[in-house]
Amino acid sequence: MNIPFQITDTMKTRLLKTVLKSIYYSGTHKLMSADWQGAGLIYTMHRVNSQPVPAFAPNRILTITPQYLEDIITQVLDQGLDVVSLDEAYRRLKEGEFDRRFVCFTFDDGYRDNLTCAYPIFKKFNLPFAIYIPSDYPDGDGELWWVALEKVISKCHKISIEIEGKNRTFSCASIAEKWSTFNHMYWHLRGLDEEVLRAYIRKICHQHDIDMAAICRQSIMNWDEIRQLSDDPLVTLGAHNKGHYALAKLGATEARREISEGLSKLQSELGKKIEHYAYPYGDATSAGPRDFELASEFGFKTGVTTRKGVLFKEHVEHLMALPRVSLNGDYQSLKYNSVYLKGIPFALLNRFKRLNVD
Ligand SMILES: [Zn+2]
Numbered sequence: 001m002n003i004p005f006q007i008t009d010t011m012k013t014r015l016l017k018t019v020l021k022s023i024y025y026s027g028t029h030k031l032m033s034a035d036w037q038g039a040g041l042i043y044t045m046h047r048v049n050s051q052p053v054p055a056f057a058p059n060r061i062l063t064i065t066p067q068y069l070e071d072i073i074t075q076v077l078d079q080g081l082d083v084v085s086l087d088e089a090y091r092r093l094k095e096g097e098f099d100r101r102f103v104c105f106t107f108d109d110g111y112r113d114n115l116t117c118a119y120p121i122f123k124k125f126n127l128p129f130a131i132y133i134p135s136d137y138p139d140g141d142g143e144l145w146w147v148a149l150e151k152v153i154s155k156c157h158k159i160s161i162e163i164e165g166k167n168r169t170f171s172c173a174s175i176a177e178k179w180s181t182f183n184h185m186y187w188h189l190r191g192l193d194e195e196v197l198r199a200y201i202r203k204i205c206h207q208h209d210i211d212m213a214a215i216c217r218q219s220i221m222n223w224d225e226i227r228q229l230s231d232d233p234l235v236t237l238g239a240h241n242k243g244h245y246a247l248a249k250l251g252a253t254e255a256r257r258e259i260s261e262g263l264s265k266l267q268s269e270l271g272k273k274i275e276h277y278a279y280p281y282g283d284a285t286s287a288g289p290r291d292f293e294l295a296s297e298f299g300f301k302t303g304v305t306t307r308k309g310v311l312f313k314e315h316v317e318h319l320m321a322l323p324r325v326s327l328n329g330d331y332q333s334l335k336y337n338s339v340y341l342k343g344i345p346f347a348l349l350n351r352f353k354r355l356n357v358d
Contacts, residue, residue: 282306
């Protein structure tokens with residue numbers, strides 16, 4: 001895989017940021033037709049906390065501050081949108097009820113700060129939200145390999161790895177070198193089959209004395225904590241596979257097993273039916289039409305991706321491939337959110353196609 005010429009998610013994010021800025025400062029979002037704002041949107045988030053951010057922290061894009069979350073909720077409500085549960089979003093899509101636009105807030109992976117920092121905010125506003133859980137994570141067996149990679153690069157001065165059959169050594173002495181090495185290795189790993197990726201990261205962690213299970217137990221809620229949330233009708237819990245494997249990187253049998261085992265474990269731990277699903281990673285290289293088909297076998301009401309976009313009435317025919325809008329910790333700006341709510345950047349990124357499900 002030739003990293004420098006690959007259009008990565010990071011590049012797409014940078015492009016989106018540039019598009020957002022130019023739309024906001026040119027005032028285009030105020031001029032363009034309301035047709036592109038759609039019926040509503042589903043936000044993707046991961047972590048909410050106000051911990052200090054070190055100079056090398058590539059995963060900081062996954063964290064927003066509690067203040068930013070409050071500001072986003074306030075902005076959404078001020079603009080007259082309804083904040084609804086996934087069940088209600090499903091009902092509105094199914095019944096074609098589009099007289100009021102709506103927003104769903106969703107979190108992926110089950111980080112502990114969802115309980116300690118995000119939950120009190122949603123409680124205060126009395127608003128619903130959802131969390132998608134890979135079932136290995138609350139067991140303490142999750143492989144948050146992107147966090148592990150950050151920790152390895154953070155602590156070492158150089159790293160030797162095999163890429164495409166060749167031994168390569170990357171320097172990680174300076175902050176700039178750490179960023180460059182992370183970006184190179186992260187996108188290399190994302191291009192590998194899941195089993196190869198996991199074997200690779202386990203080896204690197206072993207070499208550099210990083211305990212992935214400890215990272216999981218430290219940052220992810222255990223089952224008792226998840227059950228506290230599950231008892232509150234404001235919270236929807238959704239399935240997110242067993243080991244957070246990208247379905248598209250697996251054969252059909254393994255992909256089906258990933259969904260099935262994750263779902264069964266979640267249902268038995270929580271004692272309730274789970275009706276919503278999120279594809280791990282969720283981009284087009286991680287979940288495609290075959291996977292939308294596979295997930296639909298499990299009877300979920302909705303399946304969400306991380307393909308960027310707002311919801312249109314046409315999505316009722318594609319309930320297992322819903323787009324989302326990511327709240328990125330790297331640019332926590334209400335200006336950008338006001339542009340998101342108009343749907344314009346997604347119309348441009350998706351070349352004015354309402355659906356992006358191929
Ligand atoms: Zn995830």
